[in-house]
Amino acid sequence: MLLRLAIQKSGRLSDKSIDLLHGCGIRFSHPKGRLRAVSDNFPIEILYLRDDDIPGYVADGVADLGMVGENVVLEKGVQVEEVRRLGFGRCRLAIALPRGERYDGVSSLQGRHLATSYPRLLERFLSENGVQASIHEISGSVEIAPGIGLADGICDLVSTGSTLLSNGLKEVETILRSEAVLVANPDLSEEKRQLLERIGFRMDAVLRSKGFRYILLNAPVGAVGQIIRLLPGMRSPTVVPLADEGWVSIHSVIQDDDFWSIVDQLKEAGAEGMLVVPIEKMVM
Numbered sequence: 001m002l003l004r005l006a007i008q009k010s011g012r013l014s015d016k017s018i019d020l021l022h023g024c025g026i027r028f029s030h031p032k033g034r035l036r037a038v039s040d041n042f043p044i045e046i047l048y049l050r051d052d053d054i055p056g057y058v059a060d061g062v063a064d065l066g067m068v069g070e071n072v073v074l075e076k077g078v079q080v081e082e083v084r085r086l087g088f089g090r091c092r093l094a095i096a097l098p099r100g101e102r103y104d105g106v107s108s109l110q111g112r113h114l115a116t117s118y119p120r121l122l123e124r125f126l127s128e129n130g131v132q133a134s135i136h137e138i139s140g141s142v143e144i145a146p147g148i149g150l151a152d153g154i155c156d157l158v159s160t161g162s163t164l165l166s167n168g169l170k171e172v173e174t175i176l177r178s179e180a181v182l183v184a185n186p187d188l189s190e191e192k193r194q195l196l197e198r199i200g201f202r203m204d205a206v207l208r209s210k211g212f213r214y215i216l217l218n219a220p221v222g223a224v225g226q227i228i229r230l231l232p233g234m235r236s237p238t239v240v241p242l243a244d245e246g247w248v249s250i251h252s253v254i255q256d257d258d259f260w261s262i263v264d265q266l267k268e269a270g271a272e273g274m275l276v277v278p279i280e281k282m283v284m
């Protein structure tokens with residue numbers, strides 16, 4: 001028996017999905033043009049699909065699991081279980097208008113024509129806000145719609161905003177914040193659930209390590225107390241004696257961004273030879 005996992009065939013989520021699975025120690029090939037691959041070291045089959053099809057296939061049970069943008073899951077409105085947020089593919093679904101337009105809140109959208117690939121989520125946002133606007137569903141290149149006179153504004157995915165900018169648009173409302181999620185068919189067999197749990201456990205270890213670094217440094221014994229206060233670590237930092245008497249090596253875990261904010265204090269406390277290295281997995 002194989003667990004079937006659908007991931008995006010080619011697009012923004014493909015590489016990160018594959019990296020995450022490899023980080024979980026699941027080996028499989030990614031042959032060009034092929035639709036599926038079976039792992040040789042875990043009972044799992046990978047299906048390569050268009051992202052739009054993934055929620056439906058998981059809901060129908062064609063696939064047991066899927067990795068896909070939460071935006072697509074919510075737009076499709078199908079019954080799947082969200083089992084993990086995956087921390088990549090972050091974006092927002094936003095309404096944008098031509099830069100020169102005046103905008104005084106949602107009421108400015110009244111009576112407008114908006115182009116989008118997300119009619120369902122846009123409709124929900126408009127009705128929750130008591131706004132009547134017409135929605136033109138288009139499947140790609142939404143951002144050019146106002147420029148060619150197809151719509152007054154758009155509702156589309158944005159990450160940096162540079163695409164909007166280069167099309168003369170400004171973001172006026174965020175209607176959803178999204179990232180890639182792992183979804184599961186709600187009726188998995190007990191056996192498949194157990195496999196899902198094994199993968200989930202591995203994913204947690206990989207995801208948890210994101211944003212953390214391992215730090216090693218040398219310090220005089222007398223400075224240990226002060227340095228440990230700066231580096232609380234996972235439980236308590238490791239302190240090992242160096243061959244050079246009176247000196248120790250301190251090992252700990254720090255948040256990625258924290259290093260630069262404490263480096264001066266560490267130096268002042270007497271730390272030397274600091275190494276900050278990446279962590280692949282953290283198992284608690």
Ligand code: ATP
Binds near residue numbers: 008013050052069160
């Ligand atoms: P497919 O060929 O599989 O249908 P697609 O063109 O619909 O691909 P992509 O553009 O690869 O999809 O985007 C896949 C997902 O990446 C989106 O659904 C969204 O969750 C996420 N994403 C992150 N940032 C952005 C962005 N700036 N624009 C679009 N999608 C983004």
Ligand code: ZN
Binds near residue numbers: 050052
């Ligand atoms: Zn798509």
